Amino acid sequence: MNHERRAFGLLMASPGLEQPWARRAEVQRAAIAYWIAIGEQCLARTQPSPPRAARSMAVLATALHDGLVHGLGATEIDARIRRLLPAMFPLAVAPGIIESVDTAADGLLPASFRADGAAHAPPRESLSVEESGAADVWQPTPHLFAVGEEPGWGRVRPQILPHASSCRAPAPPAWSSAACAHIRTAFLHAQPTSARQRATAWRWNLAARTGGVIGYWFRLGRILLGSARCSAGMFAQSLATLGIALHDACIACWESKYHYRWLRPIQWMQRTTPSWWPVITTPAHPAYPSAHAVLAGAASAVLGAALPSAQHDLARAAKHIAAARVAAGVHWPIDGAAGLVMGQQVAALVLADRRMARTLEAR
Numbered sequence: 191m192n193h194e195r196r197a198f199g200l201l202m203a204s205p206g207l208e209q210p211w212a213r214r215a216e217v218q219r220a221a222i223a224y225w226i227a228i229g230e231q232c233l234a235r236t237q238p239s240p241p242r243a244a245r246s247m248a249v250l251a252t253a254l255h256d257g258l259v260h261g262l263g264a265t266e267i268d269a270r271i272r273r274l275l276p277a278m279f280p281l282a283v284a285p286g287i288i289e290s291v292d293t294a295a296d297g298l299l300p301a302s303f304r305a306d307g308a309a310h311a312p313p314r315e316s317l318s319v320e321e322s323g324a325a326d327v328w329q330p331t332p333h334l335f336a337v338g339e340e341p342g343w344g345r346v347r348p349q350i351l352p353h354a355s356s357c358r359a360p361a362p363p364a365w366s367s368a369a370c371a372h373i374r375t376a377f378l379h380a381q382p383t384s385a386r387q388r389a390t391a392w393r394w395n396l397a398a399r400t401g402g403v404i405g406y407w408f409r410l411g412r413i414l415l416g417s418a419r420c421s422a423g424m425f426a427q428s429l430a431t432l433g434i435a436l437h438d439a440c441i442a443c444w445e446s447k448y449h450y451r452w453l454r455p456i457q458w459m460q461r462t463t464p465s466w467w468p469v470i471t472t473p474a475h476p477a478y479p480s481a482h483a484v485l486a487g488a489a490s491a492v493l494g495a496a497l498p499s500a501q502h503d504l505a506r507a508a509k510h511i512a513a514a515r516v517a518a519g520v521h522w523p524i525d526g527a528a529g530l531v532m533g534q535q536v537a538a539l540v541l542a543d544r545r546m547a548r549t550l551e552a553r
Contacts, residue, residue: 218422221268237399241343246278252303306347314340316337328457331454334471338475343445351441357442362450376522390514390517404436412429415493428492431492439487439533453476454477455472469519470519477525479526480525487532487536490504491538
């Protein structure tokens with residue numbers, strides 16, 4: 191949040207541009223930022239799962255980059271994005287922008303997204319999934335007792351990673367081990383004891399009404415990149431890179447989640463301290479690794495590569511997000527630690543892969 195205030199301050203203090211070429215770049219950056227902001231609003235309106243939110247924003251950011259690379263005019267880019275958004279966010283209603291779903295707009299998706307298998311990924315597990323009686327296995331949890339969210343997302347084809355398990359998290363320790371006992375103790379020590387601590391844990395929850403965790407990182411990215419006064423092409427490419435990294439990070443994260451099916455803290459706490467409740471509602475999918483931490487690790491690394499002066503602050507924000515999920519009572523400390531590492535690994539592969547620049551330029 192402090193980063194956003196700092197970025198807004200930088201934007202307000204930026205002097206006006208006088209050269210015609212600079213004005214054109216400013217207009218292009220403003221147009222890109224506008225459509226990314228509309229995408230964030232669509233996330234807030236429709237509240238999709240993080241994997242689907244990441245995919246939608248990756249498609250949007252890539253499409254904007256496409257327009258610049260292929261020299262499309264502002265009017266043509268505008269028309270294309272207006273057709274694309276309803277396909278990405280069919281439940282959103284934005285007068286003048288999203289009013290009806292254009293089924294033909296699926297053809298505007300890059301080929302790699304059209305054939306990635308996301309359309310066939312079930313949003314929820316089947317009710318017939320057999321429950322396990324093991325102490326360390328995830329099961330639907332209070333308050334909602336909802337079945338698993340996005341159980342097949344680990345089978346969606348990544349854009350850059352060789353496969354979904356390329357960055358799989360290491361196996362968590364056995365539930366009966368001394369290492370796991372230490373994890374449980376650390377979790378108890380991290381629980382908030384004051385209203386202020388609970389408010390901090392809630393604040394870093396990055397509520398869905400503001401676009402959720404995906405919307406947060408895109409909002410922070412467009413503000414910080416905008417304040418850096420980079421070229422329109424670099425602005426668009428950095429946001430597209432951010433989108434692809436978050437998309438692939440979600441695939442890797444959900445693959446590990448359902449590979450291990452690690453239990454949530456509330457499952458253990460209800461057995462030991464039935465009166466305890468987390469600060470926020472426990473998400474409907476396995477705990478390990480933490481999706482918020484994975485996405486924070488990936489986004490902070492990508493944005494830090496584009497903005498070296500902000501690397502320290504971004505890394506610190508990522509650690510705060512990971513720790514807040516433990517304080518909120520929905521994750522074990524190991525979930526956040528492994529998640530940050532996974533996110534950084536995904537970002538490193540995305541940034542280092544030579545196909546990244548060629549892919550963005552070819553689309």
